[in-house]
Amino acid sequence: MTVDEAKDAFTGKLGAAQDKSGKHIFYCFKDSGSDYTVGKISHSWTGQLNDTQTGMLAKKLCLQKQEFENWVGCTLENDEMLKIWRNRRPTYIHLTS
């Protein structure tokens, strides 16, 4: 998988917005009105992603590495990926006194 393929998946398949801040591109996805950071790619990354870089991207989307590769490679449908992400993403309960 190349860096460009991963970028295309975030913007094309997912419809995430790009926020270019400094040396990195953050991918921001709105779900039910809330803005989630779902990916980060360094401007220095080029060519093929190695396993560690792919794992970093997968983790931000709460996916296993193979699931992320399947999503970018179109064998995991976007809707299915979103179901997994919504199920696994962190949730926080705010306790008020």
Added chain:
Amino acid sequence: MNSSGSNLAFAEPYPYASTVGIGNSFSEPIGGIFTPDKSKWVDSEQEAKSLAKIPLMIPAETVLPGDPKYKLNSPVNGVIEYTIDGVLITVHIFDEEGYGETYESAWDDLLSSIRDRYASLVKREQGLSPPDHIVLCELRRYLSEAAQ
């Protein structure tokens, strides 16, 4: 294969430096035996395998480069992870990582990642999701502008 079931041959325990108070000065494992040989790497699942994980304390006063510069008000815990591809440094409280082929490049990427994440979250503050909002709160708690 060694006694732990791994195909990797390490001297044990790992001869790394103390992890307390290390920062820019920490660059290489003490003893220099960390030499992963990619040609011998067997990875049937094609996952990024962690060769070693070491806790890290990023010291207070560490400066995040950029304009404006920020510094850490107090120490932050992180984890250094050596993989077959390089070095990954994670700071869970900021939900950020730095990656590079060497410790120095991972460290530089971590500091710029934290600064860039802060800038990104501030820009998008209205409507942030709860997890991102919590990260922004933690960044505001730990960071302050450094003298130029």
